[in-house]
Amino acid sequence: MRRALFLFTIACSFYQSTEAQNPEFENLRTIDTWLQSNINDNNLSGAVILIADKDNILYSTTKGKxxxxxxxxxxxxxxxxxxSLSKVITTVAIMKLYEDGNFDLDDPIELYLPIFKDTKVIIEDSSSENYTLESTEKKITIRQLLNQTAGFAYDGPIISKLYKEKSLSFSNPTHESLSSFMKDLSSMPIVHQPGEKFTYGPSTDVLGYLIEVVTGQNxxxxxxxxxxxxxxxxxxxxxxxxxxxxxxxxxxxxxxxxxxxxxxxxxxxxxxxxxxxxxxxxxxxxxxxxxxxxxxxxxxxxxxxxxxxxxxxxxxxxxxxxxxxxxxxxxxxxxxxxxxxxxxxxxxxxxxxxxxxxxxxxxxxxxxxxxxxxxxxxxxxxxxxxxxxxxxxxxxxxxxxxxxxxxxxx
Known part of the structure; x- marks a missing residue:
């Protein structure tokens, strides 16, 4: 491990703007300087920064309000x-279940979540707000949910209106449970054929529901x-x-x-x-x-x-x-x-x-x-x-x- 590449040591594990005289700390302190400068310029209210190798915290600083x-x-x-850092945690959880043989990555999601069996695709008329719906040419897979190519979108000209009509909010959901939320989401179309494009959206939320169904736990x-x-x-x-x-x-x-x-x-x-x-x-x-x-x-x-x-x-x-x-x-x-x-x-x-x-x-x-x-x-x-x-x-x-x-x- 190329720990020597860092101009800091384990001894500075909880370094808090220490006025160290050792010149080797000069580069280390540039992180503090950068952070304090952004706070002074009202670019940030404050932050916590940590740097680690696989075993130890090498550097830590906390500044601001x-x-x-x-x-x-x-x-x-x-x-x-x-x-969205939640997404990486959920991804690890899904891969853990995959390792344990609960599903294959190329399994259609409808095998485990039948509510997504009849998902439709939005076909937009670029010259107006008109659109039609068509059936998916291929089934949405777990792999596509993991790599954000399933077609689920957070927003868009048509889908945003449909979400609003259904009172679907990803930042402040008002449903009584994840299952009731997913029931409404499953009635919504996706914005392109599965696997066709990268579209950032609530695919990971669907994976969260998959975890609940497969494990029987919330x-x-x-x-x-x-x-x-x-x-x-x-x-x-x-x-x-x-x-x-x-x-x-x-x-x-x-x-x-x-x-x-x-x-x-x-x-x-x-x-x-x-x-x-x-x-x-x-x-x-x-x-x-x-x-x-x-x-x-x-x-x-x-x-x-x-x-x-x-x-x-x-x-x-x-x-x-x-x-x-x-x-x-x-x-x-x-x-x-x-x-x-x-x-x-x-x-x-x-x-x-x-x-x-x-x-x-x-x-x-x-x-x-x-x-x-x-x-x-x-x-x-x-x-x-x-x-x-x-x-x-x-x-x-x-x-x-x-x-x-x-x-x-x-």
Whole structure:
């Protein structure tokens, strides 16, 4: 493991802007400098950054405020809405069930979820708002749900209207259970033929429902018993923040020269209990919890001698699973033209544009509020930033975070 590539040691495990005189800390402190600069410029309210190898936390810094209104300082064990970082956790859960022989990846989803048997495809008239529906030419498979080519979309000219008519909300579901939510989702069409394009959408939520049906457990319990408990992620779950609700970090977006709170906060009632477990976006976690998950991925499925997933499953997740399909243009600024999608992850390819310093074969993912990680097996590290910043401005912050990490390499 090329640990010497980092200008930091295990001794700085909980480094908090230490005024170290050792010149070897100079590059290490550039991460602190970058973070503080973004806070000073109102690009971020605050953040927790952790860097680890497969065994140890190599670097940790926490700066800024978790809530600008109350001026509460950010703390390393604060709770974050991890949004689409939930997808990677659900993907691991699915691969675990696949390893155990519960299904094959190319099985039609309707074998296990018959409500999706008659899914239709939207055929739009590009000159108007008219559309027709046609039957799928092929069955939607579990593999297509994993690689986001199944045709499910979060939004679009037609599908957004249909969701609204059905009162389907992915960020704030009002249904009584995941099964009732899925019943309504199954009545919605997909936006293209299965396997034809990459379309980012609620495919992972369908996989969450598959977990419930296959295991006979609700998603919350399955994840807790099979991922969170083995990894020691005691502060991760759909309601993990309820006992310390003041420690939930508030989300902001950049408006002009200042940060404004995003009015999409979770129900802050302590007694509230989540009913619809959204596998693609609903989890709450802390930086110290999620870095353990990243270390497990970096170490090919093992964390502290506990095997969560096989090495071959990790390989499948972290290699191209969409073949010659390209990301749509709207995804280029986020993931880079020429890069590819594995299962739940963006994979850096040899020919991918916007790769910056990244090694070929490294991979990362992000959440809507800028929780983000990158794992580089060649350099032997996982880097995680937990913050709560929405809007298009956040794309540059996420990218600059990754750059600031790579700048510390010799």
């Amino acid at each position: 978790s809530n600008l209104e109350s001026q509460r300082d950010m703390e390393v064990n604060d709770y974050f809405k991890i949004a 998603l919350e319990i399955y994840l807790e018993q099979n991922i969170f408990e083995p990894l020691g992620m005691a502060s991760t779950g759909f309601d993990a923040h309820r006992q310390s609700i003041d420690k939930l970090v508030r989300a902001y977006s950049k408006k002009g020269d200042s940060l404004k709170g995003i009015n999409k906060e979770l129900d802050l009632k302590k007694e509230y209990k989540t009913k619809v477990f959204m596998a693609g976006s609903g989890l709450i976690s802390t930086a110290s919890d999620y870095i353990r998950f990243c270390q497990m991925l970096l170490n090919n499925g093992i964390y502290e001698d506990k095997r969560i997933l096989s090495r071959k499953s990790i390989e499948m997740m972290t290699t191209n699973q969409i073949g010659g399909i390209d990301y749509p243009k709207g995804f280029y600024p986020i993931l880079g033209k020429g890069n590819k999608f594995g299962f739940g992850l963006n994979i850096i390819t040899e020919n991918g544009a916007f790769n910056e310093f990244y090694s070929e074969g490294s991979y990362y993912w992000e959440g809507a509020y800028s929780t983000t990680f990158i794992i580089d097996p060649k350099e032997g590290f996982a880097a995680l930033m937990m913050t709560q910043l929405g809007g298009w401005h956040s794309l540059k912050v996420r990218k600059d975070f990754r750059k600031s990490v790579y700048k510390t390499l010799k």
